[in-house]
Amino acid sequence: MPLRPVHEPRRDDCPWCGSKRLRTRLRAPDLRLRRPGTFVVDECRDCAHSFQNPCLTPEGLELYAAEENRPADRRRLESTARTMLRFPEPESWLDVGTGDALFPAAARRLFAYTAFDGVDPTPRAERARAAGRLDEAHVGPLTSPRILAGLRGRYDVVSMLHHLEHTRDPREELAAALTALRPGGHLLLELPDPASASARVLGKWWHSYDQPRHLHLIPLANLRAELVARGCEIVVTDRRAAHAPRDLAAAAALFARRTRLPRAAGSLTAPAAALDHLLAPALRRTRFSNAYRIVARRA
Structure with missing residues (x-):
């Protein structure tokens, strides 16, 4: 029996507003699980909706699925x-x-x-x-x-x-x-807020991109x-x-995992997490939220 595709056909219009004015916002591998593939996030120039394109099929989503194992806050x-x-x-x-x-x-x-x-x-x-x-x-x-x-x-x-x-x-x-x-x-x-300045500063290391598991990043105005x-x-x-004060710590952990430096993970993430919490009262009042x-x- 032939294997089912893991991607749908690439679309040329925005799934939110239908506009065909798209731009590529991000290309990223699977940083969390390090499974093969490069994934594209496109953004609509008219409504700012961002979405995975081409999108994973249900079979593809199952392939790349990962349970959250973070301790409860x-x-x-x-x-x-x-x-x-x-x-x-x-x-x-x-x-x-x-x-x-x-x-x-x-x-x-x-x-x-x-x-x-x-x-x-x-x-x-x-x-x-x-x-x-x-x-x-x-x-x-x-x-x-x-x-x-x-x-x-x-x-x-x-x-x-x-x-x-x-x-x-x-x-x-x-x-x-x-x-x-x-x-x-x-x-x-x-x-997650796709308008966050952290997305621009951290790029593919911003944890809320989480490719290929995040399929849509919806702007606040669109959802309202x-x-x-x-x-x-x-x-x-x-x-x-x-x-959530974790952008820097998550980026450090993803970097250590991607570069196969597990021994460096603790030395990178601990100070990054401390900085996340130190800056949180100020950042949550800015576009870095x-x-x-x-x-x-x-x-």
Whole structure:
């Protein structure tokens, strides 16, 4: 049987706005897993949407998939959940792309009376439910008709934290999330910011490029406009709190891995991590902030 291709045909238009005014923003290898291949990120000159082009097929994504094994930063996760304290305490909360459900476990400390469910394409969600971090686990994509039919209109909050950049069709994911929300419910989103100055300064070493696993880098303005077009009210937009102080440390770790200098990794990443945290209070107030957060209310 012939092997299936790992790339789709290269496209000549922007998947977000349809413009054909594209430029190559980045060419990068797989710095994290060091698997073969060079990957291209194109940017639309009209709407600034950035996307992998050609995009990996589902088989290609499976080939290059990697589970996140970073230790949980509980304080950061709780800080993200604290964004929702300004609203009435939700009865039900769905975390999309939940993985090991580290975010629901942290959020539960602030929302003791909320039922937390999770959906993830991998069996990690089931393991998280067995460990008590989720009340319900659903294995598969949220966009699956089988899953979405049972979740329609069930939730007061749906969270998608650093999830949309991994998806083949972010608009379809947003539609599914809004379908799972009750009227008046809130959608909590966090994404890497392609407008971050760190992307320009660090180039391929910027961890949020993460080729070939990040398929879309969506500008804040584009996501806001999309949510408004779908009848949502934007109630929170925040670049400062969403900033994760790890750009330099991640770049140092990727460099050490790429150059096969594992012994140098510690001597590079430790001072870089210290500098990340030292500079964070200032950087999060500038264009060096590397992520953004949105809360949108479903009408």
